[in-house]
Amino acid sequence: MLAVCGSLATVSCQAFPLPPDLDTANATDSTGDDSDDDAVANDGRGRGAMISARVRESGARARHALVIGAPDEAWEGASSSGQLSILVDNGAAGGAPAFTLARPVNVPHTIVEDGHSTACEQEQAFALDLFSDRKLGGAFSFATYSFGRDDELTASDILASAPVAGANSGRVLTYRGCLSCAILPKADGINSLMGGEFGTSVAVGEFAPGEEQLAVGAPRLGGGGKVGVVADFARWNFYSAGGMVSGDRQCQCDWGNYWPYNENCSPWDATLQGSFGDDEQFGAALAVADLTCDGYDDLIVGAPGATLPTMNDAVIEAGAVYVYINSHDGFSGVAPSVLRQGTPEVGGEASAGERFGTALAVGNFNGARRLSNDLSCFDLVVGTPNEAGGAGQIQVFEGGPGGLLYGGPVLDLDDVFGAAADPGDQFGWAMIAGDLNKDDFDDLVIGAPGDDFGGSVVIIPGSDLGLDVANATRFRQGDGVAGDNVAGDQFGYALTWTNLGLGSDNAFRALAIGAPGEDGDIGAINVYRVGTGVMVSLTGDTYITQGLIEGDEMTGDRFGSSLLPPRAVTEEIFQ
Numbered sequence: 001m002l003a004v005c006g007s008l009a010t011v012s013c014q015a016f017p018l019p020p021d022l023d024t025a026n027a028t029d030s031t032g033d034d035s036d037d038d039a040v041a042n043d044g045r046g047r048g049a050m051i052s053a054r055v056r057e058s059g060a061r062a063r064h065a066l067v068i069g070a071p072d073e074a075w076e077g078a079s080s081s082g083q084l085s086i087l088v089d090n091g092a093a094g095g096a097p098a099f100t101l102a103r104p105v106n107v108p109h110t111i112v113e114d115g116h117s118t119a120c121e122q123e124q125a126f127a128l129d130l131f132s133d134r135k136l137g138g139a140f141s142f143a144t145y146s147f148g149r150d151d152e153l154t155a156s157d158i159l160a161s162a163p164v165a166g167a168n169s170g171r172v173l174t175y176r177g178c179l180s181c182a183i184l185p186k187a188d189g190i191n192s193l194m195g196g197e198f199g200t201s202v203a204v205g206e207f208a209p210g211e212e213q214l215a216v217g218a219p220r221l222g223g224g225g226k227v228g229v230v231a232d233f234a235r236w237n238f239y240s241a242g243g244m245v246s247g248d249r250q251c252q253c254d255w256g257n258y259w260p261y262n263e264n265c266s267p268w269d270a271t272l273q274g275s276f277g278d279d280e281q282f283g284a285a286l287a288v289a290d291l292t293c294d295g296y297d298d299l300i301v302g303a304p305g306a307t308l309p310t311m312n313d314a315v316i317e318a319g320a321v322y323v324y325i326n327s328h329d330g331f332s333g334v335a336p337s338v339l340r341q342g343t344p345e346v347g348g349e350a351s352a353g354e355r356f357g358t359a360l361a362v363g364n365f366n367g368a369r370r371l372s373n374d375l376s377c378f379d380l381v382v383g384t385p386n387e388a389g390g391a392g393q394i395q396v397f398e399g400g401p402g403g404l405l406y407g408g409p410v411l412d413l414d415d416v417f418g419a420a421a422d423p424g425d426q427f428g429w430a431m432i433a434g435d436l437n438k439d440d441f442d443d444l445v446i447g448a449p450g451d452d453f454g455g456s457v458v459i460i461p462g463s464d465l466g467l468d469v470a471n472a473t474r475f476r477q478g479d480g481v482a483g484d485n486v487a488g489d490q491f492g493y494a495l496t497w498t499n500l501g502l503g504s505d506n507a508f509r510a511l512a513i514g515a516p517g518e519d520g521d522i523g524a525i526n527v528y529r530v531g532t533g534v535m536v537s538l539t540g541d542t543y544i545t546q547g548l549i550e551g552d553e554m555t556g557d558r559f560g561s562s563l564l565p566p567r568a569v570t571e572e573i574f575q
Helices: none
Strands: 002-004 014-016 040-042 049-051 054-056 062-070 083-089 099-101 140-145 155-162 171-176 179-184 201-208 211-218 226-230 270-273 285-289 298-303 320-324 337-339 359-363 368-370 379-384 393-397 430-434 443-448 456-460 473-475 494-500 508-515 524-530 534-537 567-569
Touching: 062 155, 062 494, 062 508, 083 155, 083 494, 140 201, 140 211, 155 201, 201 285, 201 298, 211 285, 226 298, 285 359, 285 567, 298 359, 359 443, 379 430, 430 494, 443 494, 494 524
Parallel strands: 002 534, 359 430
Antiparallel strands: 002 014, 040 368, 049 567, 054 062, 054 155, 062 083, 083 099, 140 155, 155 171, 171 179, 201 211, 211 226, 226 270, 285 298, 298 320, 320 337, 359 379, 379 393, 430 443, 443 456, 456 473, 494 508, 508 524, 524 534
16 A cells, blocks of 8 residues: 655555556457457556656756746746746655755756856856746646657756747747747747737647657637647757857747748647637647557647537537547648537536636556557546536546547546545646556546645546546645645645656655645645655655745745646656
8 A cells, every 4th residue: 555644754644555466468358369459458568658857967867857837936026927946856765855956967957037047158048038927837848859768868858838928929948958949939820929828738749750749739829729739849949059148049939930040940730729719728738648559649639718509508618628639640630529518428517617628637547558569548537627616527538549438437526535525626627647656557646726725636546447536545735744734725736746766776756746825825845755655745844945946935926836747658768
């Protein structure tokens, strides 16, 4: 059993099970014939994996990292300019804390626009300028250079958006150490950029063999929102030296209006949009994973503002989710499947304001893999935190060779031992997946930042039958967890995990939980060690705040509002 504890000295713990290993030596389909391309084994031994980002130190091996966003940070008086902070694994086998600041290695410990890091050259600063109302760190993803290589040099570029920069037009910025590039939102056929909020969501996937593509959501662009997908991401990403040195900016990709010094920028490979009209907020959420276990990533787009037509009326802000199954030739011309409540496939009832698709997560919860290619079939989880007066719920759709299986389980806090669903819980506001207990099944972590006033987090373990709700665990601050359960803390508002101690004799997973409302919206994160029989706070009886990294702790900064998420891939790399 894996228990949830506040510190090494805590003896009262909650259960999180470790399912037994399964025999996979002779896995076949139900007929005993493994020649059927569509035969699937649910044994937890597929090749798919969830990975966490790695950053490379100067002259040293890559280390796993935790990247924390504070998009409401007011840096040097520039309100909501935003920032992101990078903590790297110190390689230790245990102890607290498990992170070191990223300096003096060649990774900046704090990034603010037009700012200078002590880890970088004296004249080097980050693109673009430091202005108010940018919200840098609003959304994150990461791209893996040396993609597919499993060696100690493999590391990641960090992608961070500033979705309200430039009068809400938005930006996505990529960082490799002290180098940075700005990606500007000029999709094909779009003349007006104002108000599009480009970068509200960001995701990277392998939509074609051996290369990564970038998807960016702009949920206010053109009224209903758009998602831009650019192929051959690696070709333009840091093709030349980036950053801003002595005021000379480089690597700015403005698609449709090429910059003279960056001829390698490519226009959008596909520009996607929804079908439910203005205010749909198509692209407010994105997820990428191989749902059909064919070796290529598929794209899932949330449109929580969608107004759904019915026989008698229109249901405002009921929400919808679009699933684009990869054609292996890009997404242009691909007709998506549309998930929405109130249909036979999804079930439930579409209700105004519930915003189905606010959050999306992917993971291989039942260990299913396709026998013909040994690749995992990832599952999709859709979060609806406004369901039932804000009590919130999630719904699981199982992946397979024929696409998603509809009518999957619908869960809320009533389904979790020791919990109760109440209006305002916002269960499903944040979700991540990963094999936290290393049993070869992905587990699902769900945030309910309004639960019992201060917020809670639920872990549902995976198993050969899928999510094992009977063994779900809920924990809150004050329940042997650092901090107190105080109204408004929003514990569980943001979630991620990373690997720590790799290369030592005691490597483990670490779960990070954002509580941006902590101490009057100053904000904090809690970090826990997972997978060693107990789940232990890595910071003892306290938590990580902005003051421990760089900068002042100020009311309204909401440090920990966003965290760099893990990423699903179809090969076992970086484990």
